[in-house]
Amino acid sequence: MVIGTSKDSKFIVEEAERPWYDSKKGISEAVKALDGLNRLISERYIAGYQRGEPLNDFYVLGAYYLDSCGNCARIKGRISEDFFLNIPSVLSNAEFWNYISDGNFKNQVHTFSYDGGNMPTSKLKCASCGEVWTIDNCRDTVIRSEVIVVPLNEFIGKTLLDVKTVYSQRDDAIYDMYSGVAIRNDRYIDLSQKFPNGTREWELEIVKNASGWICDEDGLNDSYVIQFGDETKFMKSSYYHSACNDANLEDEMQKRFEAIFNAAGFKVVGFTSIVNEYCTCEICAPWFNFETEFGIIKIGWRKRVINIDWSGLDVLHENIFSLFKDESVTKGYFYIHAWGYEKAQEYLDSIYGFLLKS
Secondary structure, three states, rough: OOOHHHHHHHHHHHHOOOOHHHHHHHHHOOOOOOOHHHHHHHHHHHHHHHHOOOOOOEEEOOEEEOOOOOOOEEEEEEOHHHHOOOOOOOOOEHHHHHHHHOOOHHHHOOEOOOOHHHOOOOOOOOOOOOOEEEOOOOOOEEEEEEEEEOOOOOOOOOOHHHHHHHHHOOOOOOOOOOOOEEEHHHOOOEEOOOOOOOHHHHHOEEEEEOOEOHHHOOOOOOOOOHHHHEEEEEEEEEEOOOOHHHHHHHHHHHHHHHHHHHOOOOOOOEEEEEEEOOOOOOOOOEEEEEEOOOOOEEEEOOOEEEEEOOOOOOOOHHHHHHHHHHOOEEOOOEEEEEOOOOHHHHHHHHHHHHHHHH
């Protein structure tokens, strides 16, 4: 394997003059531990975006790209373990692409995603198995994020800063409070007109605070004292090993779908998970073939809708299709898209009723 070019030679000579976070030696030391890698990402971001320092490009651990602006990009996609076996922990830009070319790994490097700020910390645990994250397994992360609203009654009398501190120390996920530091309480609801002297219809329809949320524009800050009924919202980011994520998604979706089949009256004889036929990314759950007393019905999430497919039933498919003639959704002779679990159960109710009479 040939590593290095004349451009790299110049880079190596100049490296002694570079700060630790922009030299191969300093970065090699940093990436020996997860805390060091996180510090490295933070230091480069500050150097690039706050101090405007010119930075060199590096690839670390075969999984992350440190660019010249101070960003950390993660190499995404299903990459074979062979790719990581012998790759040096730190490579310059040219060295990395030489490694890719010499090892015939080029087709495995799919995309880059600028999510370096979502690197797990050493105190975090996998949300499924509970194993802590280390420098050896940090690249095997699938991040699933959701917005959650959290009641704060246990913090009554404490400050908003106390709330932030407690949630920053949790090890099950990373909890990021939204900028603006929002608090919601029914007592903040104000249905009086926001524009009492307005003349346009839309102005007359707007009230001051219909939802009860307040933020920094209302004078909210870290010294705010939590009161009864207060709640806040976080972006909760849970970290999973790839295998744990796959198993968790399959188990979670299987239980949700089986519940709506049972609620619709079907007798579930068995089920088989299959590849998601719409999207095969790491955060999309598999689809399922549910075997019922009438035959197989395929079901699975298709972006924002649930695809229900009755092509596996031994019936005239258009007869089932006719049940949904008044539904203004995407549908065909053997499938229909449901907007959520409640609607999916409603459609399964109709299918079950039809099959029961056939």
